[in-house]
Amino acid sequence: MMRFFHDRPVLAFALRTLAWMPVTFCLWYLLAPWLNQPIAWGVYGVTNLFWPNLLREAVVQGTNLVLLPNLTVPLTDGRLALVPLTFNPLAYTWNLPLVFALLLAVRPWSGLAWKLPVAYAALIPVHVWGILFKFLLQVTVLAHPDISAQIGMSDSAKTIVVLGNQFGYLMLPVISTALLWVAMNRAASI
Amino acid sequence: LSILSRHPPMLRFFLLFLSIQAVLFVLELWQPVREAVIIPFTAGLAALSAWLVGLFDDGVVASGIVLTHVPNNFAVRIEAGCNGVEAMIILIAAILAFPASWKHKVMGLTLGFVAIQALNLARIISLFYIGQWNYAVFEWSHLYLWQALILLDALIFWLVWVRMLPGGGEGKSLFAMPEPAVAAVKVDSGKKSKKSRRRKR
Numbered sequence: 196m197m198r199f200f201h202d203r204p205v206l207a208f209a210l211r212t213l214a215w216m217p218v219t220f221c222l223w224y225l226l227a228p229w230l231n232q233p234i235a236w237g238v239y240g241v242t243n244l245f246w247p248n249l250l251r252e253a254v255v256q257g258t259n260l261v262l263l264p265n266l267t268v269p270l271t272d273g274r275l276a277l278v279p280l281t282f283n284p285l286a287y288t289w290n291l292p293l294v295f296a297l298l299l300a301v302r303p304w305s306g307l308a309w310k311l312p313v314a315y316a317a318l319i320p321v322h323v324w325g326i327l328f329k330f331l332l333q334v335t336v337l338a339h340p341d342i343s344a345q346i347g348m349s350d351s352a353k354t355i356v357v358l359g360n361q362f363g364y365l366m367l368p369v370i371s372t373a374l375l376w377v378a379m380n381r382a383a384s385i
Numbered sequence: 386l387s388i389l390s391r392h393p394p395m396l397r398f399f400l401l402f403l404s405i406q407a408v409l410f411v412l413e414l415w416q417p418v419r420e421a422v423i424i425p426f427t428a429g430l431a432a433l434s435a436w437l438v439g440l441f442d443d444g445v446v447a448s449g450i451v452l453t454h455v456p457n458n459f460a461v462r463i464e465a466g467c468n469g470v471e472a473m474i475i476l477i478a479a480i481l482a483f484p485a486s487w488k489h490k491v492m493g494l495t496l497g498f499v500a501i502q503a504l505n506l507a508r509i510i511s512l513f514y515i516g517q518w519n520y521a522v523f524e525w526s527h528l529y530l531w532q533a534l535i536l537l538d539a540l541i542f543w544l545v546w547v548r549m550l551p552g553g554g555e556g557k558s559l560f561a562m563p564e565p566a567v568a569a570v571k572v573d574s575g576k577k578s579k580k581s582r583r584r585k586r
Binding site: 204205208209212213216220283285286289290292293297358361362364365366368369370372373374376 | 399402403406410414465466471472474475479528529530532533536537539540541544545548
């Protein structure tokens with residue numbers, strides 16, 4: 196049996212990755228409230244850097260991220276209200292448990308003590324990008340014109356937001372996983 | 386960056402990999418390409434899924450990119466991200482960026498397409514039934530698990546393809562190899578590496 200897998204290292208690597216995935220996915224889901232905290236800080240910081248005071252709060256609630264923009268919505272009685280927007284960061288961070296499973300599946304284990312935290316840190320900007328553009332899409336393109344007008348974004352900027360959102364959801368999680376794993380395993384055998 | 390500068394083939398691979406992906410991604414989002422290629426392809430996937438499911442369940446119909454279970458009116462729409470196109474883009478970029486002959490690249494692209502889309506059909510069909518059974522499990526599988534499995538499929542296929550290249554099995558890791566050894570995985574240089582193996586014997 197050992198010889199069978201020794202002669203088929205890619206198959207053995209794939210099976211080890213699949214074996215690690217239930218473990219890493221469970222931990223990722225259970226630890227999401229803590230793992231997502233830096234993403235909340237990142238989204239808050241980057242948003243207010245480019246659009247000062249646009250975000251009043253970015254709070255992790257369970258596995259969700261709740262953003263409270265400084266955009267007012269008129270109520271029927273004439274008062275103005277702030278509307279919190281809820282996002283699911285897990286839809287962007289699913290590549291974290293996959294990267295961990297891939298790193299744990301490499302033999303021999305080497306440098307995991309720095310590889311795992313570095314991989315986590317390296318993926319944070321990717322996840323911030325995804326949620327930031329989703330938020331911008333919500334408030335500039337999908338929201339009622341009265342709300343999006345408060346940001347005053349041009350049509351070309353809105354097009355960039357749409358593209359950024361597609362890129363952040365469809366491509367970035369995939370590209371970052373592949374690049375990270377390849378870059379971190381240049382010296383390892385599979 | 387210092388690592389990249391010491392390994393020009395690796396730098397070349399990364400730059401080509403990212404450039405090809407960028408071009409293909411923009412093409413994927415370009416409306417004429419979406420209308421002429423992506424949407425018909427996705428509709429084809431829905432039709433193929435309906436045909437496969439029809440082998441054991443005759444209550445399923447496909448209409449455009451929507452797959453419907455007629456008895457309970459449950460339907461799924463195959464959107465961008467669920468048609469395997471993004472995984473294909475990654476694989477195409479990785480294969481085209483890697484030093485190999487065009488013959489091997491075409492073979493890799495063809496087999497890679499089959500490998501990804503076969504698993505993608507399994508994703509669509511499994512999600513179609515999981516959604517009818519339990520929506521929470523459907524969300525979990527759809528948003529997280531299947532995304533990871535399709536990407537893993539592309540990555541594993543690429544590793545298999547690299548190892549099947551002439552000389553590809555010599556190095557256990559492409560990127561661990563010093564520059565001349567990286568060049569040895571090129572098909573042209575593969576003959577040289579065989580000679581050198583003979584010389585060693």
